[in-house]
Amino acid sequence: MKTPVIGARGSVLSKSQVNIVINLIEKKLNLKVSFKPLKSLGDIDLVSKISDITKEGSFTSTIEQALLKKEIDIAVHSFKDLPTVNSNKLRICAVLPRNSPKDLLIIYKESLRYDENGSWKITNGSRIATGSERRRSQLLNEFPNVTTPDIRGNVNTRIKKLLSGIYDGIIMAEAVFERIQIEIPENIIKIPLPLEKYPTSPAQGAICLQMEEDHALLDIVSTLNDPLTEKAVNLEREILASLGGGCQLPLGVTIIKSEGMWKVSLSIAHSDWKLHKQPNLTRIFLETVDFKSIKEKILNNINYISIPDKNLDKKSILLVGSKTTTDSYSFPIMTMGANVQSLNFFDYSEIWSKEFIKNHKSEWEKADWIIISSKRAIPALISFQKIFPKKNVQVATIGGNTARILQSKGLSVHIISKEGTAKSLISDMKKIVKKEQSLLILGAKNLIKDLTSELTKIENEFFSIPVYEAIPINSFDGITLKEEYDYTIFFSSNHVKTFFDKFSNVSSKNWVAIGPTTAKTLTDSGISNPKTATQRSLNGILEVIT
Template sequence: MNKTCIIGTRGSDLALWQANYVKDRLAEHGISAELKIIKTQGDHIQHLRLDKLEGKGFFTKELEEELLSGKIDLAVHSHKDLPTVNPPGLKIAAVSEREDPSELLIVLKDCVDLKKRLSLKHNAIVGTSSNRRKAQLLSFRPDLEIEDLRGNVNTRLQKLRDEQYDAIMLAKAGVERLQLDLSAFHVEVIPPNEIIPAPAQGVLAIQIRENDEELDTLLQQIHQPDVAETIRVERNVLNLFEGGCHMPLGCYCRKSEFGYEVWTAKAKNGEGFPSRLYLKSDRTEGLAEKILAKFSIDRKLPSSVFITRELSESSYLKRSLAQHHIAVEARSLIKIFPIINTLDPYILKYVRWVFFSSKNGIENFFRLQPRLSKHVQYAVVGRGSEEALRSHGIVPAFTGEAEGIEMEKVGDAFAKVAAGSTVLFPRAKGSLKTIQSRLSTDTKVIDLPVYETRIDDHVERSGAEVLIFTSPTNVEAYFKDNLIEPGQHIISIGNSTGKKLEEMGLPYSLPFSPDEVGLAEAVFGIDNTNRRTSERGGSAETVTSLL
């Protein structure tokens, strides 16, 4: 290409970074380019909430008009800002690599409360202009006050510095691209399977005229087809829901060894409790349509759930089931007994990591009032254990939730960070030692049984359509006197519980994450008309061969 390409971009620091990024990638392939700054409707109107702006594409329309008129050769967009359908005559020729699509919760340091989920004090004021973020934040912390926040990234951060808010939420990708200094704040990184991002969050879209074949061919040199494959699912979901930027919809697809995994969250509005779904498939074709079908108002969900754990009124799972009018019966089938009363100070002296695999392990360990070095770091198996640890004012340095439900993978990930140190494992007597078995030979393990479980002598059966088991001992307790009834669907909170069910020849489902959010996703993924299909969070994965 002999001429210099004209790249159209908005004028914010982030937009300019994005345009210059594309310019640099083109230069690597011998294509020269220069930038043209164009103001959009979204830049001009700063006093209205995003969902009050008319139509779709209020951050992109003017760039597209310049492109159609031939005044620029290509436009660089944050892909998540684009309408799902291109204007006639335009197309997306290439997409960038995907930056981390996680969210950042950026908190004033005097508004931090480590005992609370997300480290935010009670009734904190959080700034965000996104209904998607608002609905998901309130599902975790209904006490929060959400207020509108507009402006570019630096403007939003300045509003936080000026204490107009206690915290704000931003996309991690934008903050990292600008290399902003956030040392004045407390920052919580929220992974994309916890607060589910906007479709195509973290990806840049390069838009050109449909008939510009020469530029299209050149752009294939920087196009990322694997990224395009996953965000196509997310964008198709958005399109099928006929949603725009203001819709409280999150969708995140990734490729893993399990195939394509997709998380979706959708609420009726910013105040509504979002329904969440986890699906996986070995191909992307038809996946968006499957997700849409799961969210159909005509789909029949289970009417009742039994779980072998007591639930508080503020429980995420209980509130998730309530919005679908699903009756819940929650009762533990086991009793917990502490088995030690003191800790040997000599043992604690050399500990550098403490790994918790259960809430009971946490409560029974801290009951002993351990005196550990301030340099000790804490690890937990998942979000449920993290929440219990936070109640003691401790934020874990490692959370296995990002690895999903596969304990071997959690163990392998933890082995890398704990290599060569001494790790203490407060646990139940007789529990599995999967994590311990994955550690390197130069890592010293201290096993510390701090409690034991005993089953109730007689457990009444439940007629609920879904049975959720939260430990192997609860499985033993229930099926000592009871049988599974026709049509009942079993969900196991994790692999060790699942292995106990397998020993009994019982089919079951696994959620992605071993916590109440994962359980809510798994229940929502069950069709009442097809309850005997065993699924991992709603996907068509057979867990046992007895179906």
């Protein structure tokens, strides 16, 4: 048998990865192999920004072609560089145990400052170079007063540029430093970036092996596969594919298993992030033992992602909901060519204080589960936890956006309503919550009744503490609505009721509800067959209006 040939890029990092693979093959499979270095489009074009090299697989397609032409037998890739759709006749036959998935901030010490608690900040005006849109959006979200110039080149080139003083810092994968020796002077520090704030590219830190699906050695090489790494990184890539993205999508998603739990960190920049000095990000952090539920939970709870390729061709659209909600939807819908108007009927006022919290100590300490009805109850939850800390507080939320905010503040969310309704949440909780456990609702003074009504159907003891109230806006001076809209979209039942009380003369060719509860309220208000978004997200709405 001829000596099998390994093909990979010829960079220092790639060669180090090839050496890892060669050692494994020779020691575990008792095979001798040779190495053929190859150049990819990404290696040849060192001028364009990575985000401008728009073809997915720019760093891997040459190597895949070499496999198909039988010039090589085994391809070695950084898994994050591969397209999410595998090439015909090729198969990922092994994923090696993952190195660190984290990013590193490599920065001059003089560009950092520390507060009294020892937490670091990047000095305003620092130049932190990166070629990744995902890293750029994450960094600017936390440090809006830095600049993020583009950087290209291999590992050594980037380090040389940093040492030359062109930049104050750069961001690189921690796995790079685990695989190759890189000398860093004492005046430069390496800071691992926490996955909760800086989840990384799908499959970052993982090496994969690719072969023709009918190759004689396929089954033998497949024995090098690490099932745990394969399971995690394949799901990360599935989530990327489901969002329609390639390496240009500013998405970070990292899934690791620790202490028996799957821990998922995700961030994605809103479609208009480049218009803002401090970009808006959607963040999700969850912990679960149920691996199969992760993808559904992620996709059901991303409210605002990127602008799909849709054309709304000057359609008139009225968004009726809270200001925060309508603001997040109006920009992408306008970008698709629609004429958008927003309408809000409520202001919100907190009714809790430190003394209030102390007066409700007994309910808080008795509760095994905390149900958060909306994001406006989150400050009260945080204050309860600060004044009367609970070691194992378990949280359930009705809304995905509420869950994301909680996760961004470092709190775990154990149950998220699939449909965004009180009925759905309590149905989900029945499957998990033990009968002897007590439940506490934190929500609006005049809006908790849906939850309490559902909770009467189960056997658990429960309490409710109103922590804010929705105050109707009674003056609509200056608001001029059209007589008719192409689409009127409602984001809550309360807004449906108020709309028909105040603007019964406004008609719409299509009435749309964000979820089934809101759709039922529309039906009860005399609207026949309202459309219902397929999920509580921009894409869920677009599926019913385009």
